[in-house]
Amino acid sequence: MRKIIVQKFGGTSVADTGKIKNVAQTVIREKKNGNDVVVVVSAMGHTTDYLVKMANDLSPTPSAREMDMLLSTGEGVSIALLAMAIQAAGYDAVSFNAMQIGIVTENVHTKARIINIKTDKLKKNLAEGKIIVVAGFQGVTEDGEITTLGRGGSDTSAVALAAALNAERCDIYTDVEGVYTTDPRVVPNASRLDEISYEEMLELAHAGANVLHPRSVETAKQFNVPMRVRSSFKLDNLGTLILGVNNMEIYKPVAGVAADLSQTRIVVCDVPDVPGCAAKIFGKLAEDNISVDMIIQSYARKVSNTNDIAFTIDSADTDKAVATLNQLKNDLHCGEIQVNKDIAKVSIVGAGMIDRPGIASTMFETLAKQNINIKMISTSEIKISCLVNKEDAHKAVKALHDVFELGCDEVAEVKGDLPPV
Amino acid sequence: MRKIIVQKFGGTSVADTGKIKNVAQTVIREKKNGNDVVVVVSAMGHTTDYLVKMANDLSPTPSAREMDMLLSTGEGVSIALLAMAIQAAGYDAVSFNAMQIGIVTENVHTKARIINIKTDKLKKNLAEGKIIVVAGFQGVTEDGEITTLGRGGSDTSAVALAAALNAERCDIYTDVEGVYTTDPRVVPNASRLDEISYEEMLELAHAGANVLHPRSVETAKQFNVPMRVRSSFKLDNLGTLILGVNNMEIYKPVAGVAADLSQTRIVVCDVPDVPGCAAKIFGKLAEDNISVDMIIQSYARKVSNTNDIAFTIDSADTDKAVATLNQLKNDLHCGEIQVNKDIAKVSIVGAGMIDRPGIASTMFETLAKQNINIKMISTSEIKISCLVNKEDAHKAVKALHDVFELGCDEVAEVKGDLPPV
Numbered sequence: 001m002r003k004i005i006v007q008k009f010g011g012t013s014v015a016d017t018g019k020i021k022n023v024a025q026t027v028i029r030e031k032k033n034g035n036d037v038v039v040v041v042s043a044m045g046h047t048t049d050y051l052v053k054m055a056n057d058l059s060p061t062p063s064a065r066e067m068d069m070l071l072s073t074g075e076g077v078s079i080a081l082l083a084m085a086i087q088a089a090g091y092d093a094v095s096f097n098a099m100q101i102g103i104v105t106e107n108v109h110t111k112a113r114i115i116n117i118k119t120d121k122l123k124k125n126l127a128e129g130k131i132i133v134v135a136g137f138q139g140v141t142e143d144g145e146i147t148t149l150g151r152g153g154s155d156t157s158a159v160a161l162a163a164a165l166n167a168e169r170c171d172i173y174t175d176v177e178g179v180y181t182t183d184p185r186v187v188p189n190a191s192r193l194d195e196i197s198y199e200e201m202l203e204l205a206h207a208g209a210n211v212l213h214p215r216s217v218e219t220a221k222q223f224n225v226p227m228r229v230r231s232s233f234k235l236d237n238l239g240t241l242i243l244g245v246n247n248m249e250i251y252k253p254v255a256g257v258a259a260d261l262s263q264t265r266i267v268v269c270d271v272p273d274v275p276g277c278a279a280k281i282f283g284k285l286a287e288d289n290i291s292v293d294m295i296i297q298s299y300a301r302k303v304s305n306t307n308d309i310a311f312t313i314d315s316a317d318t319d320k321a322v323a324t325l326n327q328l329k330n331d332l333h334c335g336e337i338q339v340n341k342d343i344a345k346v347s348i349v350g351a352g353m354i355d356r357p358g359i360a361s362t363m364f365e366t367l368a369k370q371n372i373n374i375k376m377i378s379t380s381e382i383k384i385s386c387l388v389n390k391e392d393a394h395k396a397v398k399a400l401h402d403v404f405e406l407g408c409d410e411v412a413e414v415k416g417d418l419p420p421v
Numbered sequence: 422m423r424k425i426i427v428q429k430f431g432g433t434s435v436a437d438t439g440k441i442k443n444v445a446q447t448v449i450r451e452k453k454n455g456n457d458v459v460v461v462v463s464a465m466g467h468t469t470d471y472l473v474k475m476a477n478d479l480s481p482t483p484s485a486r487e488m489d490m491l492l493s494t495g496e497g498v499s500i501a502l503l504a505m506a507i508q509a510a511g512y513d514a515v516s517f518n519a520m521q522i523g524i525v526t527e528n529v530h531t532k533a534r535i536i537n538i539k540t541d542k543l544k545k546n547l548a549e550g551k552i553i554v555v556a557g558f559q560g561v562t563e564d565g566e567i568t569t570l571g572r573g574g575s576d577t578s579a580v581a582l583a584a585a586l587n588a589e590r591c592d593i594y595t596d597v598e599g600v601y602t603t604d605p606r607v608v609p610n611a612s613r614l615d616e617i618s619y620e621e622m623l624e625l626a627h628a629g630a631n632v633l634h635p636r637s638v639e640t641a642k643q644f645n646v647p648m649r650v651r652s653s654f655k656l657d658n659l660g661t662l663i664l665g666v667n668n669m670e671i672y673k674p675v676a677g678v679a680a681d682l683s684q685t686r687i688v689v690c691d692v693p694d695v696p697g698c699a700a701k702i703f704g705k706l707a708e709d710n711i712s713v714d715m716i717i718q719s720y721a722r723k724v725s726n727t728n729d730i731a732f733t734i735d736s737a738d739t740d741k742a743v744a745t746l747n748q749l750k751n752d753l754h755c756g757e758i759q760v761n762k763d764i765a766k767v768s769i770v771g772a773g774m775i776d777r778p779g780i781a782s783t784m785f786e787t788l789a790k791q792n793i794n795i796k797m798i799s800t801s802e803i804k805i806s807c808l809v810n811k812e813d814a815h816k817a818v819k820a821l822h823d824v825f826e827l828g829c830d831e832v833a834e835v836k837g838d839l840p841p842v
Binding site (some may be wrong): 020063066070073076144 | 497505566
């Protein structure tokens with residue numbers, strides 16, 4: 001039985017026909033290894049931006065259904081072109097969109113979740129020796145409505161296909177060489193991890209490491225699909241393998257450090273200490289589809305018998321959240337609503353910190369030595385996050401990367417500017 | 422029971438978002454008339470050229486299947502945008518591609534013919550009061566393969582939908598104001614026909630009038646769907662109605678004059694006068710998918726006992742046809758193969774010429790008076806075509822238009838350059 005490898009290439013990897021030819025070579029390379037290959041691609045480069053711009057020309061609020069109809073055409077172009085490029089290089093290939101395969105999703109537009117993937121057409125075509133090119137990011141409902149999967153969609157398509165086909169591995173080709181102990185633009189001697197567990201990768205992704213959307217990692221974890229994050233350009237570099245924690249020996253307590261600069265802290269002051277107030281706040285925010293990350297409720301003040309409730313959200317949701325909270329103000333009898341965008345969440349992540357006491361205190365001491373004030377703390381089994389002033393974020397990452405001995409001797413090669421603080 | 426009107430807009434009518442807004446208004450105007458509306462659109466402006474260019478960058482001979490996958494995305498974009506534009510103007514609309522509806526075609530790529538159209542989804546959505554926007558030019562096989570319909574595809578989609586839905590009428594919106602007695606760029610006082618029969622329209626289309634592809638007219642005739650060719654810009658102008666001949670009184674023997682400047686004449690000289698030679702020639706050309714128009718075989722010469730066989734083809738097929746004939750040369754024992762591109766086919770068309778003798782002789786005399794040499798003649802019940810030198814084509818059209826009294830007092834308003842001779 002031949003092994004199946006699922007490969008995924010993002011929009012920048014297929015941005016023009018020259019790049020599509022390169023992707024075809026990478027695909028063929030895997031086929032020559034003796035594996036069956038299923039390739040998932042995103043829309044070409046700026047196609048999505050272009051389509052969204054036209055939609056906005058026509059309507060300030062285009063319907064979600066028609067946006068999905070529109071955006072799904074983007075991958076329709078890239079799959080056909082990649083199949084042609086593979087054929088031109090002498091290999092048999094066939095492209096399918098999500099409707100043709102049956103990548104069945106729930107009936108929700110712009111952010112549908114995959115329910116089921118039909119594999120008969122895929123298996124038949126693989127058995128005929130064909131390389132299969134599949135449209136990422138899109139799905140179809142049982143009723144034949146076209147849906148898209150939202151952020152991290154193409155990665156999720158690839159992992160879900162790998163799960164459905166019981167593939168050997170899902171390779172995510174990208175413009176970085178793998179998962180690093182921290183952002184190499186901040187810490188130049190950050191080292192590339194050869195392996196990382198699903199859990200650690202999830203925590204790193206949630207903590208602000210942008211290499212993978214947590215959703216694809218969750219799916220990989222659920223179906224135990226090994227994922228590899230690797231470079232589209234340096235094919236001999238195997239990148240980082242993400243897999244179940246049982247397969248791994250843990251040498252270091254902390255696997256990585258990440259900073260998330262895109263959060264905003266909101267404090268609802270003087271909330272009366274009566275039952276149900278927190279439920280009202282977070283229930284209403286959830287209704288409005290605003291995800292809340294860290295939450296802290298202070299002890300009730302004896303005199304006023306009120307609490308301050310502080311939490312962080314994605315900065316993009318700030319206006320919506322403030323509007324929601326202002327609506328609640330009379331009902332809650334609360335005080336001022338404070339908004340602070342000048343914050344950053346700095347996290348350390350590692351499965352090795354389970355049952356190793358002292359990691360948290362080392363983190364706090366390290367930040368204290370750097371004169372960095374900690375505003376909020378949240379923890380999970382394998383992650384500790386501290387909210388700090390945004391201007392301290394890079395300094396915090398460097399110090400933590402150092403103290404947990406994550407650096408290597410080499411300087412990582414990366415492109416792009418330092419993330420702004 | 423509300424009447425259903427099918428409307429079709431070509432690529433130039435939806436070339437940008439501004440034009441799409443105009444189309445939305447035209448659609449809504451019909452809805453306000455109290456009709457149910459199904460709109461068929463082509464890909465935006467130069468989308469197809471752009472997609473073909475990318476395909477050719479990747480492969481000199483991209484597979485037909487992948488070309489269909491690629492090109493079908495073009496209408497995917499325009500249908501979603503038009504649905505958004507209609508919604509933005511306050512009307513309920515929904516877009517569907519061919520696969521969602523079930524526009525079932527034969528399993529042939531790049532020029533599939535429609536077998537069947539499923540109407541349940543269309544009827545359900547019309548019953549809910551929605552305007553339906555459908556992707557033209559594309560279909561799907563019973564196996565879920567995406568096909569395209571080839572030349573005249575979107576017009577054919579619209580007519581076939583009108584037939585399947587038992588629509589009141591199929592309106593083809595275009596950049597001309599209807600069907601004219603001849604090309605108004607050649608004869609400025611050409612008059613617009615209010616009505617024309619399917620048969621006459623078919624002959625005119627085959628004779629080189631570019632306003633409609635004969636295929637869509639054939640489908641309309643087969644299912645007796647009234648078609649209207651009308652202007653996208655002058656909505657109060659009703660254009661030309663194309664319908665069954667029984668509905669019409671025929672005032673004039675000739676309805677229109679057309680010239681086809683895209684033909685090439687080929688003469689196979691000295692073909693031995695033995696049975697089966699013509700069958701060999703035209704059989705082989707048919708195998709190679711080359712359509713032959715006029716055919717003349719001379720009387721066998723007594724001395725050599727050979728014929729000359731002359732015929733016309735689309736100029737685009739010339740190289741292919743010559744190659745095919747050269748392969749046959751030894752087998753046929755024929756002489757030289759002559760090619761002449763400097764020819765034009767000038768035709769008069771009219772259901773009124775049935776049972777009115779003298780029309781043909783009037784045509785020949787008129788051309789003779791102009792000193793125009795006739796190289797070949799072919800006739801049908803309602804059409805007479807003469808092959809002339811290309812340089813005489815416009816002069817011939819003007820003279821024939823005059824002699825059969827087709828002109829009106831006004832000068833037709835048209836854009837575009839005179840067709841080259």
